Each structure stands twice: as structure tokens, then as C-alpha cells.
Amino acid sequence: MSTATLDQTRLSLPKGLARRVLPGFLTLIAMMLILLVCGTIQPRIWSQNGLTLIMSPIVALAIASMAQMVMMSIGDIDLGIGFFVGMITTIVATLLRDTPILGLLALAGSVLAYALLGALVQLRSVPSLIATLGASFVWLGMGLFVLPVPGGMAPDWLFKYAFWKPPLSIPAPLVTMVVATAVTWFVTRRTGLGVRFRSLGSNPVALVRSGGSLVITRMLAYAVVGVLGVLAGITLTAEIGGGDVNAVPGYTLTTVAAVILGGGMFTGGRAVAWGTLAGAITLGLLTVLLTLLSLSPNLQPAVQGFIVIAVLAGRLVVERMTR
């Protein structure tokens, strides 16, 4: 047991670093493995086009997962992000294309709505789970108002983005994802705002004692979630070429799974942008892998479920061994 005490003293210096980074690192290994298996089955994915093809559906998921990660870093959970992203696609494919100013106002309004939701959660101590659930009905309804049936067209500049080929044969989706993650990482881990977000999640009393406002901090965090949700919606519109409020209701839970895979916690206080990116890509690549294995699409969800359990079980084993 002497190694255990040694480990503890070593781990206690970089505060919780190992515990924070390890899960995301394991997920990263799982991601690499899946990518390697995919590449073995279908070598053509090892090209700019191939990688772009398999990664472009993941971009929106990755950014939505960033939103969920910010939400979970303050100790809340967003059960409405799926419909929110869907609603944004309907706005982008109609208002933003036809009347850009009105479209921008609508997008700003959506972010403001999120901030107000944060105020409701804080002021009335409503559980975030149920407040965002209630809001998800609103997002769904609004999206249906804008576009009762899937349709509309992405703005031209979005189409240009969709066909953009960066130099050095780097796949464009990877660039978008890495930039989005880097910005989220910077905001949550390198700015005072990020510190306040995390202390709201881990120790709200400390936040108040240090002169922060619970209401304003929560509203700002929700606004950041809203902004990331809007970005996810825009990239999703580029991907599907139009708007559909029912495009990705599954994001709500998949993003939670991505954050957990990346090392996030439900209790808040932990912001793991890069881990979440690895989690989102892993979940996205699973779909690709299962398609390459030409598994019946009906069975795909089950395999996805089992793999999520397997990855988390593997993490448990590794954590026990390192302890």
C-alpha cells in the first residue's frame, strides 16, 4: 500500500489533474482504436476527402457537447439542447438567409432566452434538468413555427464553408472542431469567467464570498451555452443543407454521454473541453464503424450502448489500477 500513498502525494500536487485528465485520455485511446479499425476496413478514409466525409457529421455534435460541458461545469444539465440546435437550424435556413438582420436578431434572442433560463434556475432554485426540459418544448414549438416541415436552404456562405478545403490536406471539420474546442477550453480554464463557472459548480458559497454574483454567473454560463448551441446549429445547417427542428433530438443525451466520456462530472466544477471533444468524436465514429461493419442499422443503437458501457467499465478498471 506504500505505492498508494506515494501516488496520493504525487497526485495531490497538480490539484486533481490526473483524475481530470485520465478519463479523457482513455476515451482518446478508444477513439484512436475505433479510427484505426475503421481505417483497416476501409483504407480510403485516410485521405482529406475520406476524413472530411466521416467527420463532418460529428462537428455539430462536438460543439453541442461543448455547450453541455459548460452546462455540466456549473453543475447543471441541459435536456433541451437537441431541440435548441434543431430550432437554430430552422432560423439559419430561413430568416438568416432571407433577412440576415432579422436572423441575427433571432439568434441573439435565443442566446438571451438561455440567459433568462439561467436566471430562473438560480432565482427560484428550479432544478436545471426540469427547467431546460420545459424550455425544450418551447424550442420545439418555435422551430415548428419557423419551419413546420423540414426545408429551407442554408445561406450561401455556409455552403462555401461546407465545400472549403483547407491547405496541407487537413480535413475542414477537424479545423472547426479544434478551433471551437480551443476557444471553449480557453474560456473555461484560462479566464476569470471560467473560474467563476467552475466555482459555481463546485463551491457556490466560495463564489459568493469572493464577491461573485450567483445570478449573474449562472446567467453568463447559460448565455455561453446558448452561444455554443447557436454555433452547433449553424454547423449542422451547413451539414444538412437546410433546417429541421427534429434533426437531432438525440443530441440531448448523446452530448451528456460525450461529456461523461471526456471526464466531466454531474456534480459540476470540472471543465474538460478536450476530453469532451474526444468523447464526441468517439461517439460519432461509432456510427461510422458500425456502418462499415455493415451491421443492420436497427442493431446499431444497441452496439453503441454496449460500447459506452464497455468504455466506462474499462475506465473503472484503469482507475482502480492506478489508485
Added chain:
Amino acid sequence: MIKVRNHAIPPWTWSFLAAVVVLVLTYIVSGRGGSQTITLAFTVAPYLVLVGLGQMLVMSAGPGNIDVSVAKVFSLGGLIAIAVGDVTGSWILGLGAAVGAGFAMASISVIAILYVRIPPIVATLATSLIASAISLTLAKGFQGSPDPMLKGFLNWAPLGIPAFAIMVLLFTLLVSVFLKRTIWGSQMLAVGQARRAAEYAGVNAKKTMVFVYLTCGVLAALAGALRASFSAPNVELGNDYLLDSIAVVVIGGTLMTGGRAVPAGVWGGALFFILLDGLLNLIGWSYAGQNVLKGFLVLAVLFLASGAPILGQRASPDPAKDEDVAEPEVKPLS
């Protein structure tokens, strides 16, 4: 649980108040009273109540506990019940098979939560993916129709009160008595209030977790089987039941942080939701408008029903709550 009664207003009041307001509005809009609206609500509500009761038990078992697989298990229960009932010719076997399926699905969640230590929301999400895969496979070329006798019973409403609603009402009472009067019930709530304290007091928290998740899975599958017998089985039959079950439970006054279960509130919340749907259909609102209003109403009810004083601190300790924590710990020892 006795201390909870010290609250001036019972926690389920708001949900019933909301339901009554919607009912009165329905009468004003339609221009006539009559029991038809109530009969219809009581015909549809029991399914949501069954799912809600399961969800309530899970949620009151402590913070973070939630079952997001109810929707898919609901659909799966419906498909299996009709398929087995069709093959064997007996609806009882069909319902039994659905219960078995719910039990099996919930077992996956339980194993993942207790032994792989996965957070409940992710574990039940995985279960939900597995259940949906089975449903999709089953639904391919699905044939079978609900048993006419069972369907007749579910539609049977002597004196305008559906018999099935009475049964579910009795079951709700049973759950209520179980929570308030039995040691098992107190132990469950004790785990929900303070797991570690309950464990020191000799409560087996693991057993509680197994119990609530299995009950929730079985209830969801059973409700799905009955709902499918009431109309027709469908892969998407249960989709609305996930969000609705969570919303109904919380509107009913059950604490999301665990430790306080309000079975009566589940009825209030379910009636509120179903009457609201009816009212909006009556006014002729589009599906879009219905959703927006439903969302705002849920938020408004949350705004009114939440106990916190405006501008109060989230972290401020509630003296009444502390007493609640102390209460059930004593029982298992005595």
C-alpha cells in the same frame, strides 16, 4: 416522512391547482360543462401515471438518479406484449412477457450503475439504446393486433369513470402507503435524503437502487403494453413519455434531489398535461403553438411552485429539511 407534513401546503397542491385551472378554462372555451372531458382525461392519464410513478421512485432515491430509458422500454413493452399475445393467444402471457422485458432492460441499468459505477443518466441512456434496437428489430414486418377483450376493458368506463383509472388510482394509494408506512419505504427515502447516513444506520442502499430501477423498468414496460393494447403498438409509441414523465413527477412536487416522493402529485401533473393537450386541441392551436405554450406553462408552474424565496440563496440550509433527514434514519433501528 411525518415531518414533511409540517409544510403549510402539501407539495402536490400546485399540480392539481394547475389541472383544475386548465379544466375550468376548457369548460369556458367549449361553453359547456359535463364529465366527458374528465372521462377522456382519466382514460389517457393512467399510462402516464404508471410511468411517472416509476420515475418518481427512481428520482426520490437520491440526487442524480433518473431513468431516461422509460420511453424506449415503454415502446418495447408494447411491441412484445402484442407480439407474444398474438402468438400465444393469451393477453396475460403478453403482459407477462412485457413485464419480463422491462425487468431485463432495467437489470442492464442496475448492473451498469452498481457494478460499472456509471452515472444513472448515462447507464439508462445505454439501456434505452439497447431497448430501441430490440424494438426496431421486432417492428420489422410486425404483425399482430391488441386483444379485443383487454382493449374493451381499457375503454370500459362505467358511470363515466374508466375502470382502469380506478385500478391505477388504487395502485397509487398502495405506493403511497408503501412509502409512508413501511420500513422499506422509509429506508428508500432515507437513502434519497442522505445515502451515507442511511448506510450508517444500517440501510442497504444497493438494495434500494436495485428495487427502484427494476420497479421503474417494469412499470414502464407494463404501461407500454397496456397503452399498445389500448391503441396499437408502435416503435415511437413511448417517445413522448420520457419528457412528460419527468415533468409530471417534478410538477407533482417530488424533489429532484431525492428524499421526497409525492405519488398524489404524479396524478395531478399527469391530469394537468393531458387536460392541457385537450384544451389546446379544442382552441385549434397548431402543434407548434401547443409546444410553446406547454413549455411556458411548465416554466411558469416551476416559477410558482418552487419553494425558494425570490432572491434567496441556493445553498442556504433549510431547517425543515434537516429534520427530514434525521427522521427516517431512526426507523430501521427501532
